[in-house]
Amino acid sequence: MxxxxxxxxxxxxxxxxxxxxxxxxxxxxxxxxxxxxxxxxxxxxxxxxxxxxxxxxxxxxxxxxxxxxxxxxxxxxxxxxxxxxxxxxxxxxxxxxxxxxxxxxxxxxxxxxxxxxxxxxxxLSIHSIQVVVEIYKYHLNNGLLDTNDDINRGVIKHLNDVFSMTDDDIYSICHLLTAKGLVFQHQLFGYGFVPQASPWVKDIIHLLEVENQFQ
Known part of the structure; x- marks a missing residue:
């Protein structure tokens, strides 16, 4: 053998x-x-x-x-x-x-x-995993941060559209993901924040073998 x-x-x-x-x-x-x-x-x-x-x-x-x-x-x-x-x-x-x-x-x-x-x-639930992967995908396709807060809020609207979630639900999941080390929160002027996937998310995508989603 x-x-x-x-x-x-x-x-x-x-x-x-x-x-x-x-x-x-x-x-x-x-x-x-x-x-x-x-x-x-x-x-x-x-x-x-x-x-x-x-x-x-x-x-x-x-x-x-x-x-x-x-x-x-x-x-x-x-x-x-x-x-x-x-x-x-x-x-x-x-x-x-x-x-x-x-x-x-x-x-x-x-x-x-x-x-x-x-x-x-x-x-994490499957839903939470899918949300953080979608945040990573969004910023990969659209850039990370912009000086315009309205443009920055685009990721929240994107998650609204993809998952039919309210803003409050999105922010709640992002707080959970932040505690897990998967999301950074960039505060916006006035209220809210922009969720940005941490480098760990790329490792998770590697482990889950879903890189082809982002090509």
Whole structure:
């Protein structure tokens, strides 16, 4: 068997081991009765899907990486996030984030940042993720800031149109995204602010594999 094949076999073993040790000691203990079995089946299904995607990928893993603290920590982080994901779309986002994170040529140096971003993604709704991506997309296409406040408020109107949201709803979500480190707030004269996506959003887009939206 090639080194490439060996590494993917080892990664499967690692993921299975992480699932057993992590969830037997946390979720399994915390639940009662039939829920324990339900959680174990769900977590195992998530792990099997993650393994299938890893095997189907063209990622050339090496044995040192697969057995590294960075790989183990990132695998555990994503599996825990998957265990509390409530929608199919969130699960797909997290699976994409795992594969794209591990595939990054600089994964070992970026793993701590990627771990932080998994925490952020796990804590946000799909809607909030889509809003911050749309803010990034808007400024990418229209420039960042202008001296004219009416032009600056264009991003708010854009979000109104795309998501059929009120200004108050937009500002509330932006406050949440600011607390997560994803949005900067540039105060406008009089009232309100312009939301601007932070550099972390570009990393999130990279992890979610949605760069093609912005070409």
């Amino acid at each position: 090639s080194k490439y094949g060996d590494s993917k076999t080892i990664s499967e073993s690692v993921i299975t081991s992480v699932v057993k040790s992590t969830f037997d000691e946390t979720l399994g203990v915390a639940t009662l009765g039939f829920l324990t079995g339900v959680f174990k089946v769900r977590n195992q299904n998530n792990a099997e899907e993650l393994i299938r995607r890893l095997k189907a990928s063209e990622i050339n893993l090496d044995n040192h990486l697969v057995q590294s603290n960075e790989f183990l920590g990132y695998t555990a982080k994503v599996l825990i996030a998957l265990s509390i994901a409530t929608t199919r779309q969130k699960i797909d986002y997290l699976l994409n984030a795992y594969i794209n994170g591990v595939a990054d040529v600089d994964f070992r140096n970026k793993s701590e940042r990627f771990n932080e971003l998994i925490d952020v993604l796990s804590s």
